[in-house]
Amino acid sequence: MSEAVDSVSVDEGRGGGPRTMISLQQVSKTYPKAEAPAVRELTMDVPEGDIVMLIGPSGCGKTTTLKMMNRLIEPTGGRIVLDGDDVTDVNADELRRRIGYVIQQVGLFPHLTIAANIAVVPKMLGWDRNRTAKRVDELLHLVGMEPGQYRDRYPRQLSGGQAQRVGVARGLAADPPLMLMDEPFGAIDPITRERLQDEFAGLQQQVRKTICFVTHDLTEAVKLGDKIAVFGPGGTLEQYDTPDEVLTRPANEFVAEFVGSGAAVRRLSLLELARLELDEVVISTGGAPAGNHPVVALDDAGRPERWLSVPGTDQPPPLVTVPLTGTVYDAVDVMLDAGVPLVAVVDGDGESRGALRWQTLIGDLRAKRRRP
Amino acid sequence: MTATTETAAPAAAPQRRAWWRGNLDLLVNPAVVVVGLGLVALYASTVDFDSVARRALNPAGLRRQTIEHLVLTGVSTLIVIVIAVPLGVALSRDAVGRSRGAVLAVGGFLQALPPLGVVVLIGFWLGFEPSSMILALVLASLLPVLTNTVVGLRQVDDAMIEAARGMGMTAWRTLLGVELPLAIPVMMAGIRVALVLNVGTATFGAFIGAGGLGVPLFSMLKLFRLDAVLVIASLVAALALLVDWFGAIVERLVAGRAS
Numbered sequence: 001m002s003e004a005v006d007s008v009s010v011d012e013g014r015g016g017g018p019r020t021m022i023s024l025q026q027v028s029k030t031y032p033k034a035e036a037p038a039v040r041e042l043t044m045d046v047p048e049g050d051i052v053m054l055i056g057p058s059g060c061g062k063t064t065t066l067k068m069m070n071r072l073i074e075p076t077g078g079r080i081v082l083d084g085d086d087v088t089d090v091n092a093d094e095l096r097r098r099i100g101y102v103i104q105q106v107g108l109f110p111h112l113t114i115a116a117n118i119a120v121v122p123k124m125l126g127w128d129r130n131r132t133a134k135r136v137d138e139l140l141h142l143v144g145m146e147p148g149q150y151r152d153r154y155p156r157q158l159s160g161g162q163a164q165r166v167g168v169a170r171g172l173a174a175d176p177p178l179m180l181m182d183e184p185f186g187a188i189d190p191i192t193r194e195r196l197q198d199e200f201a202g203l204q205q206q207v208r209k210t211i212c213f214v215t216h217d218l219t220e221a222v223k224l225g226d227k228i229a230v231f232g233p234g235g236t237l238e239q240y241d242t243p244d245e246v247l248t249r250p251a252n253e254f255v256a257e258f259v260g261s262g263a264a265v266r267r268l269s270l271l272e273l274a275r276l277e278l279d280e281v282v283i284s285t286g287g288a289p290a291g292n293h294p295v296v297a298l299d300d301a302g303r304p305e306r307w308l309s310v311p312g313t314d315q316p317p318p319l320v321t322v323p324l325t326g327t328v329y330d331a332v333d334v335m336l337d338a339g340v341p342l343v344a345v346v347d348g349d350g351e352s353r354g355a356l357r358w359q360t361l362i363g364d365l366r367a368k369r370r371r372p
Numbered sequence: 373m374t375a376t377t378e379t380a381a382p383a384a385a386p387q388r389r390a391w392w393r394g395n396l397d398l399l400v401n402p403a404v405v406v407v408g409l410g411l412v413a414l415y416a417s418t419v420d421f422d423s424v425a426r427r428a429l430n431p432a433g434l435r436r437q438t439i440e441h442l443v444l445t446g447v448s449t450l451i452v453i454v455i456a457v458p459l460g461v462a463l464s465r466d467a468v469g470r471s472r473g474a475v476l477a478v479g480g481f482l483q484a485l486p487p488l489g490v491v492v493l494i495g496f497w498l499g500f501e502p503s504s505m506i507l508a509l510v511l512a513s514l515l516p517v518l519t520n521t522v523v524g525l526r527q528v529d530d531a532m533i534e535a536a537r538g539m540g541m542t543a544w545r546t547l548l549g550v551e552l553p554l555a556i557p558v559m560m561a562g563i564r565v566a567l568v569l570n571v572g573t574a575t576f577g578a579f580i581g582a583g584g585l586g587v588p589l590f591s592m593l594k595l596f597r598l599d600a601v602l603v604i605a606s607l608v609a610a611l612a613l614l615v616d617w618f619g620a621i622v623e624r625l626v627a628g629r630a631s
Contacts, residue, residue: 072538097540107535111553121539170539180538 018047020081021178021210022069027078029064029235038064039235041078046227048177051204051211053221056231056238057258064235066180066214070099083177097121100171100179100209104186106163108155114140114166115151121174139169142203161192168200172207181213185220197223218259222247222270230255243270269329273322273345278354281344284308294342294355303350310342312359321346324353331356395624401617405610412606416599425600428588434604438611440583444502444574445615448509449567452517455510457559460521461547476519483515487573495580505574505582512573513566520562524555556626564619571612585611 024044030037039061046052054062067073069080071092079088087095108117115136122132137147143165155163164184171179185193185200201224204211215221221228222243230246232238232254239251247267250256260266281304284295292311296319299305307316317340322331324347331343335358342357421429463472491508498504528551536546552559578586585608592600 070538072534093540093542095540096538101535101538103531103535103538105529105531107529107531107538109532109536109550109554120536120541124540124545 018049019083020045021048021050021083022046022212023081024065024069025079025081027065027068027075027080029061029068029073030076037076037235039068039075042235042237043078044229044237044240046178046210046212048210049208050226051213051224052227052229053225054212054214054229054231055216055218055221057233058216060231060233061235062214062229062231063182065231066182066212069178069180069212070096070101072096097124097174098176098178100173100176102167102171102179102181102184104183106155106167108158108163108166108170110155113152113154114158117155117166118170118173120170125174135173139172140166142172142206143169144199145169159192160188161196164188164196165199168203172209177210179209179211181211183214183216186216193220200224219266219270222267230258232258265329268332269327271328273326273328273331273356274324276328276356278345279342279357279360281352281355283352294357296344296352296355298352301350304344304346304352307342313341317341319344321350322356323348328356328361332361398617398620398624401613401620405613405617409606409610412603416603419599421600422597424595425592425597428592428597428600429603434585434588434607437583437585437587438607440502440577441571441574441585441608441611442615444505444509444577444582444584445567445570445611448506448513448570448574449563451506451510452513452566453563456514456517457521460518460559461525461552463518464522464525472522476515476522479515479518482511485511487512488576488579491573491576492579500581502577502582504580505577505584508576509570509573513569516562516565516569517559518562520558520565521555524558524562525551527558528554557623560619560623560626564616564623567615567619568612571608571615575608 023046024042026041026043027039028037028041029039042061042065044065054066056062064073068075069082071080071087074092075088079086081087082095082098108114109120112120115133118136118139119132122135127135136151140147140150145162145165150158150162150166155166158166167184168181171181185196188196197220204224213224225243227241228239228243228246229237230239230251238258239246239255241249241251244267246255247259247264247270250259280293282293282295283298294310295308296304297306297308304319304321306319310316318338320334320338320340321344322334324345331345334343335341335356341359342355344355345353347353427433459475462468463475487508490511491505494504494508494511498507532550532554533546536550537543541549574582574584575586575589577584578590585604589601589604589608592598592604
């Protein structure tokens with residue numbers, strides 16, 4: 001994948017804002033014989049390197065929008081600009097070879113080997129045999145499948161999760177700058193789905209593609225998305241913003257209802273402690289109060305043992321810990337369970353990395369910059 | 373996606389196993405033919421055929437009639453494929469819509485006509501010769517190939533087609549590279565039905581001078597030489613089985629990797 005990483009990092013100057021990879025300009029779709037348009041004058045810019053999650057109730061036009069980006073569905077109005085080129089009227093087949101495409105049912109061709117499935121687009125682009133074979137192996141490695149073991153298998157010999165990995169590899173085959181994914185993990189059992197999502201997030205760290213991703217699962221959208229586009233009935237874009245914004249400041253009634261009354265709690269389970277600005281903890285061997293910060297005593301191994309003093313309390317509460325890899329939800333769970341107003345956050349070695357206080361939680365919970 | 377602990381799919385079939393190993397079932401058909409013909413030969417050796425029956429059963433004549441029979445079957449089936457496959461592809465397209473039903477109904481009508489009547493009518497119309505017989509066979513066996521082509525292509529998972537188009541395959545390339553290969557098993561089943569049907573129907577060629585194994589068969593029947601009829605009918609049956617077997621082999625070769 002070195003090609004992709006290089007090409008992206010060259011373009012993406014740290015200072016200058018990200019370029020727009022694909023831009024929809026007043027794009028509409030009205031199906032023949034339909035009264036109302038499925039998508040109504042949609043304008044949306046997808047920045048390079050971002051994952052944009054398209055979400056909304058069924059029939060809201062999210063899939064139609066995705067398929068208009070590679071013109072599997074021809075828009076009836078508006079312009080589509082891909083990487084600076086107006087592609088509204090170019091040859092659709094050639095356009096699609098420049099855009100990765102992954103669908104829910106995977107759609108691996110059962111009569112072709114895994115290698116041949118991944119090589120479909122490179123073959124159409126006229127790559128020579130060596131380059132294609134090298135690329136196939138590279139991609140299989142990338143998605144965690146041993147090429148020697150899987151290259152010559154057929155799709156029916158794969159599990160659902162493996163097939164979807166190959167589907168993603170196939171979408172990446174010609175190293176397209178833009179990937180479209182139509183509920184790629186929708187038909188997979190919850191446990192495997194979660195693992196695929198984690199793998200996918202890791203993969204994206206490496207390849208840094210611009211990705212438009214249709215989902216109906218809000219949790220998935222918040223977990224994977226840099227931005228979320230919430231579609232409303234009638235094919236309108238109700239809100240297009242970061243997951244945090246969508247959850248905490250829904251743009252209107254519809255979005256608020258869509259993210260649900262449990263949005264605030266849902267958000268807790270999506271906030272990883274590692275991503276938060278934690279409360280500072282003073283480590284002390286003495287016992288003197290240290291201003292406004294809680295003071296913790298360590299045991300011989302350097303792990304937090306007990307609170308020596310906690311601001312706002314006369315008697316320090318018992319010490320409970322959560323791992324840094326947990327979420328705010330876990331921290332709240334521990335606090336409620338132990339009946340304490342704060343919890344120490346520890347890393348993998350058990351050393352203190354800070355604390356999370358109830359006061360902070362209901363007050364000003366600040367996330368670190370999402371992508372440092 | 374990093375290291376995965378997901379359980380591997382059931383052990384993959386050995387990559388380059390001997391081809392015949394997976395196709396042992398193909399030996400059943402010829403075995404039945406050999407055993408069956410052997411039994412018939414055994415029975416025939418116990419029968420004292422008279423001179424009339426013996427003339428009908430002379431090896432040189434039977435060989436010639438078998439070849440005529442195969443030509444009638446083979447040529448008519450080829451013509452059926454040439455007509456029905458492209459027509460079926462056309463009918464399978466979404467744009468065709470309603471006329472699909474109409475065309476298939478016409479095919480069904482042709483199929484429903486009694487073959488013997490059609491053979492004789494075409495014989496009177498176009499002359500008593502093999503080409504008339506071939507036309508009759510084409511009409512009688514068009515439908516299975518046509519319907520199976522349409523059905524085979526229509527049953528290809530839409531996800532395959534969407535994936536193909538979504539990756540930038542042209543409609544034509546999707547048809548040749550994805551749809552047809554996936555429809556081959558169903559299409560081949562139709563072609564095999566047509567072949568077997570034609571082997572049987574071709575015996576009626578005797579009535580319009582088109583030759584084939586029907587000639588000795590019906591003459592022996594008329595002359596009430598039932599032992600001879602048994603032998604010739606066994607030959608026709610064996611021919612049908614072998615032709616079907618041939619179709620099965622072709623099917624494996626064409627679609628072998630897909631199933």
